[in-house]
Amino acid sequence: MLKDITLGQYFPGDTPVHRLDPRTKLVLTLVYIVAIFLIGSWGGYALTAAALAAVTALAHIRPRALFRGLKPLVFIILFTAVLNLFFTPGEDYLFHWRFISVTYTGLKRAVAMVLRVMLLVSGTFLLTYTTSPLAITDGLERLLSPLKKLHVPVYELSLMMCIALRFIPTLIEETDRIMSAQKARGADLETGTLPERARALLPLLIPLFISSFRRADELALAMECRCYNGGQGRTRMKQLHMAGRDIAAFGCGALFVAAILILRRLGI
Amino acid sequence: MDPVIRIENISYAYPDAERPALDGVSLDILPGTFTAVLGSNGSGKSTLAKHLNAILTPAAGRVLVDGLDTADEQNLLPIRRRVGMVFQNPDNQIVANVVEDDVAFAPENLGVEPGEIRRRVDNALRQVGMYDFRLHAPHLLSGGQKQRVAIAGVLAMDPAVLVLDEPTAMLDPRGRREVVAAVEQLCRERGITVVLITHHMDEAVRADRIVVMDRGRIALEGAPRDIFSQGQALRALGLDVPDTAALIARLNAAGLDIDPGALTPEACAAAIKEALG
Amino acid sequence: MSRLEVKALTHVYSQGTPFEKTAVQDLDLTVESGGTVALIGHTGSGKSTLISHLNALLKPTSGTVLLDGEDIFASKAAIRSARFRVGVVFQYPEYQLFEQTVFADIAYGPKNLKLDSTEVDRRVRQAAAAVGLEESLFDQSPLELSGGQKRRTAIAGVLAMEPEFLVLDEPTAGLDPAGREELLEELFRWQAQRGAAILLVTHDMSIANRCQRLLVMAEGRLIMDGTPRAVFAQSEKLLSVGLDLPGAAHIAQLLRQAGLALPPSLYTVEELADAILSLRGKEGAPC
Numbered sequence: 001m002l003k004d005i006t007l008g009q010y011f012p013g014d015t016p017v018h019r020l021d022p023r024t025k026l027v028l029t030l031v032y033i034v035a036i037f038l039i040g041s042w043g044g045y046a047l048t049a050a051a052l053a054a055v056t057a058l059a060h061i062r063p064r065a066l067f068r069g070l071k072p073l074v075f076i077i078l079f080t081a082v083l084n085l086f087f088t089p090g091e092d093y094l095f096h097w098r099f100i101s102v103t104y105t106g107l108k109r110a111v112a113m114v115l116r117v118m119l120l121v122s123g124t125f126l127l128t129y130t131t132s133p134l135a136i137t138d139g140l141e142r143l144l145s146p147l148k149k150l151h152v153p154v155y156e157l158s159l160m161m162c163i164a165l166r167f168i169p170t171l172i173e174e175t176d177r178i179m180s181a182q183k184a185r186g187a188d189l190e191t192g193t194l195p196e197r198a199r200a201l202l203p204l205l206i207p208l209f210i211s212s213f214r215r216a217d218e219l220a221l222a223m224e225c226r227c228y229n230g231g232q233g234r235t236r237m238k239q240l241h242m243a244g245r246d247i248a249a250f251g252c253g254a255l256f257v258a259a260i261l262i263l264r265r266l267g268i
Numbered sequence: 269m270d271p272v273i274r275i276e277n278i279s280y281a282y283p284d285a286e287r288p289a290l291d292g293v294s295l296d297i298l299p300g301t302f303t304a305v306l307g308s309n310g311s312g313k314s315t316l317a318k319h320l321n322a323i324l325t326p327a328a329g330r331v332l333v334d335g336l337d338t339a340d341e342q343n344l345l346p347i348r349r350r351v352g353m354v355f356q357n358p359d360n361q362i363v364a365n366v367v368e369d370d371v372a373f374a375p376e377n378l379g380v381e382p383g384e385i386r387r388r389v390d391n392a393l394r395q396v397g398m399y400d401f402r403l404h405a406p407h408l409l410s411g412g413q414k415q416r417v418a419i420a421g422v423l424a425m426d427p428a429v430l431v432l433d434e435p436t437a438m439l440d441p442r443g444r445r446e447v448v449a450a451v452e453q454l455c456r457e458r459g460i461t462v463v464l465i466t467h468h469m470d471e472a473v474r475a476d477r478i479v480v481m482d483r484g485r486i487a488l489e490g491a492p493r494d495i496f497s498q499g500q501a502l503r504a505l506g507l508d509v510p511d512t513a514a515l516i517a518r519l520n521a522a523g524l525d526i527d528p529g530a531l532t533p534e535a536c537a538a539a540i541k542e543a544l545g
Numbered sequence: 546m547s548r549l550e551v552k553a554l555t556h557v558y559s560q561g562t563p564f565e566k567t568a569v570q571d572l573d574l575t576v577e578s579g580g581t582v583a584l585i586g587h588t589g590s591g592k593s594t595l596i597s598h599l600n601a602l603l604k605p606t607s608g609t610v611l612l613d614g615e616d617i618f619a620s621k622a623a624i625r626s627a628r629f630r631v632g633v634v635f636q637y638p639e640y641q642l643f644e645q646t647v648f649a650d651i652a653y654g655p656k657n658l659k660l661d662s663t664e665v666d667r668r669v670r671q672a673a674a675a676v677g678l679e680e681s682l683f684d685q686s687p688l689e690l691s692g693g694q695k696r697r698t699a700i701a702g703v704l705a706m707e708p709e710f711l712v713l714d715e716p717t718a719g720l721d722p723a724g725r726e727e728l729l730e731e732l733f734r735w736q737a738q739r740g741a742a743i744l745l746v747t748h749d750m751s752i753a754n755r756c757q758r759l760l761v762m763a764e765g766r767l768i769m770d771g772t773p774r775a776v777f778a779q780s781e782k783l784l785s786v787g788l789d790l791p792g793a794a795h796i797a798q799l800l801r802q803a804g805l806a807l808p809p810s811l812y813t814v815e816e817l818a819d820a821i822l823s824l825r826g827k828e829g830a831p832c
Contacts, residue, residue: 134365159363166365169407174640180602181641184633185702186625186657203653206643210688215360222361225321225353226374226421227345237372237385308721309692356719410588437719440588440748441789467721470792506723511792511814518818524825533792537799544805544825 010132016245017059017130022139024246028253029127035257036120040264045115047263051256052122059130069125070118077117084110133165142240148231155231163219171212178207271296272428272461273320273351278329279484280315289315290326291484297463299428302455304472304492305465307481308506313465316481317433320463321351334428349378352422356434358414359407367409367417368393368402374425385424392423395458396450412443416450423454429461430454436468448474469496469510473531480505493529512536519543547578547709549599549631549742553608556594560606568594570765571608578709578742581733583753583773585746586762587787592746595762596712599744600631629658632708636715638699639692647673647690647698648683654706665705672705673698675735677727693724700728704735711736714746729755750791754812761788778810793817 012018017025039045056063070077088106095102128136141158148154182203183189189200275295281288289312297303297320307313318324319331322338333350336343355361364370368389375385393399396416406414415435422430432451436444448471455462464471472478478495480488482505488495495502496513503509509517512533516526519540530539551574558566569591576582586592597603598610601617601624610617610627617627635641644650651672655665673680676697682690687698700716716732717725729752736743747753754773761769761776763786769776776783780790780798790798794812797820801807805824811817 134369162364166363166406169405170359173407177635178641180597180633181635181638183602184600184628184635185641185654186628186706187653188657203641203643207641210643211640215357218355218357218360219363221323222353222355222418223363223373225323225348227348227377227425228373229345229377233379234376235379235382235385236376237369237382237389239382308723434719442587442787469722506721508722512796514814515793515796515818518814519821522818522822524822533795533799537796537803540796540800540821541803541805544821 011061011065011129012132013060013130015059015130017055017126019243019245020249021240021242021246022131022135023143023240024242024249025127025131026136026139026143028249029124031253031257032123033120035260036116036123038257038260038264039116041266041268043263043266043268044260045112045119047256047259048119049115052119052126055126059126061126061129065129066122066125070121073117073121077114080113080117081110084113134162137161137165138238138240153231155234159231167215170215171208174211175204175208178204178211269298272299272334273297273463274332275316275319276329276331278319278326278331280319280324280327282315288327288484290319292329293484293486294329295479295486295489297429297461299461300455300459301477302452302462302475303464303477303479304475305463305479305481306467306469306472306507307487308467311481311505312484313481314433315484317353317431317463317465320429320431321353322347323353345378349425350427351429351431352425352427354415354418354422354430354432354435356437358411358418358438361418361421362406362414365405365407366402367398367404367406370406370417371402371420371424374421378425388424388426389420392420393417395423395454396420397446410443411439412446415439415443415447419447419450419454423460427460429463431463431465433465434467435464436466436471444468444471467507469508469513473510473512480507491529492531493527496531497528515540547613547630547742548611549576549710550574550611550614551595551598551608552611554595554598554605554610555607556591556598556603557606558594568765569598572765572767574760574767574770576710576742576744579740580758581736581743581745581756582758582760583745583747583756584760584762585748585750585753585788587748590762590786591765592762593714594765596633596714596744596746599627599710599712600633601627602633629654629706630708631710631712632703632706634700634703634711634713634716636718638703638716639687639695641702642687642695642699645686646684647678647687650687650698651701651705654702658706668705668707669701672701675704676701676731693720693728696720697728700732707739708741710742710744712744712746715748716745717747717749717752725752748789750789750794754791761786763787773812774810777812780809 036048039048056066085102085106086100088103088109090103090105092104093101094104094107137158141154144154187200187203192200275293277292277294278290279288279292280290293316305313305316315324319326322344325339331338333347336347338347362370363373371389371392372385375388390399393402396419398413398416398420401409401413406417436447439447451462451464452474454460464475466472473492475492478490478492479486480495487505488501496509497517499509499517510531512531516528516536519526524543526539526543530536551572554569554572556569558568572595584592594603598605604618612627612630615623617623642650644653648669651669652665655668678694678697678701687695690698717728720728732743745752745756753759759771759773759776760767777791777794780794783790791812793814797807797811797817807820811820
């Protein structure tokens, strides 16, 4: 059943990583992503992997959870690897047969590419594993708040995200319910040709749309009744506070980037 | 005592409707009282509720909340803050995915300072008995619990009046009991004025006053003892009487003398025992 | 006469995960066509899980469901046949309406049965009439109907499949007292005319006590099965699993606690009034 899908990849916990201000984690994730593209040596990959492992351990996240996150990306990873492997021009052939050729440069590039994607994805997963969706939204809103001066509706955008997160489980439940109801009327969603199956989805999609609109309507009314009036003049119950550990985390981040750059320079 | 809400001869018709949803309704709601509004589907009771906090404004007549005219745009926020509204579907009025963040929504909108919001949120959650659930995700709560969170979300505005539009229609008996008990307690212990729209007769017996709507007009109005002793009139309006009222009517017709105001099961049993001596 | 048998049914959700939950446990039940049965139990007692097995929407973890002795899960064809022979109307069925006209929506089930158009037409008209929907509404969009009419359209959509067993989950939720009464009468009339069986899932004791047989579920098990009189006689047991009593039975229970010598199994206002009045006759009745 759809209900069984676990959504929101957040693993609640009370570790130093969990306790960091979401803004710190968002900025450091960004720094980490940039750093990955600055890696210019095998030592850099090793260091990044070590850093990732250290944070994972600190957050009490099982490595298995990180690998599980990579699973849906296996195809993309393999695809980039193959692309790099076969289509990198060069003279240092490892293998050459008719128009298929594999060069040493190509092999290196393929391996580097796979490592990059894996490190990148695992790193961002670590963010969502240790930060609740609400905290991420909150952090983003505050990081982007300078954009308010440019008339970007930052608050409205973050509220939209928050409401979307809130309604995902409700809509999944609803989908389940409507699916059962239509199956009870003999709907056949599993067999038939592709166009037939697409048509068979209408009895599911139309009620789902109608009910989403109805929900949106009712929610808007309820929000107005609770004095919702846009982002202006709004206060927040929960204030974010940067603590000592956030400063320390930024320090570690800076050291990490410096190390990557040094390794790149030295070519280790 | 001055009424907290004064409804003066209001009428309202939805676009394209054959007949008006409200047709000359006048009603005063006194502070601290518990009013139940009954009526069959389409009797205009929800439309009436929507006039109490300026979701709708009357086509004729006027509604005053603490003397503020709901038709005046300027009064919109002060009126909404004074008159909190809870709707039927608990799922569609919860905004945030953590209970306490949802309850904080209204005071945040009102620009209340953070420490005060915290105090109000905790208070509101305690008043409906949901404090222990403040860090839960709303979609994992039962219907009755969600509806109590929705009530807390309104209480955090510190309103004078709580209007509930069929809050128990989608709940199971346990959820209904929880919500009605919470609402009754808010009225009796915190002095909050309650207007409860419902079509469960056994919820209405707890009110001070019952207003029965029919085709956009007020058909009957009075204390529960007076309303529920008119079984025939109620049935003609598509309503019913609670079993307690039906029983008392039967017993009194057979010569017993039982107080027709003993409408909760407990009061009814006690009155019968006394009558049998 | 058809027989629907539930045999040692167990259903466990999310088996093997930390969220594992047994919703139905080792449940046996036989329902025959031609009767009215109410299934009561509070939220989470396993009622919904049970009814989803009756038309093969959910597969049992163990045990099975037999329709006239045949396992409904035996093959795809058996599953399909069970879907049509056991009609299920879920809670708030109006949310499943999707066609452009009332007629088309009611016809959706019969069309899935691959019936010819004259038969579809006949069934739609009959089902609509059974729930009091006028044919003048047939060309309207179901979305333009009133709440009560939407509910009726959705129910007619299942009636039009002409099931031998009709399961309805809280069919009157959200209706006003007169609407509740009307719909129930229509359903019972349909049941009697067709000789089908109705299984009403409800929280409302005033609805439950109008069925011939009452089933009570708690924690995934069937804990009571009998006539309303027999079930309501065990008021303590009902209360202990968090269920309500019908209004009159509740008052009777309170009076008994107060020391009145009332017979057990009173659940209508009339019976209770008579019993109380007969006490008045006996001076010195134990009070």
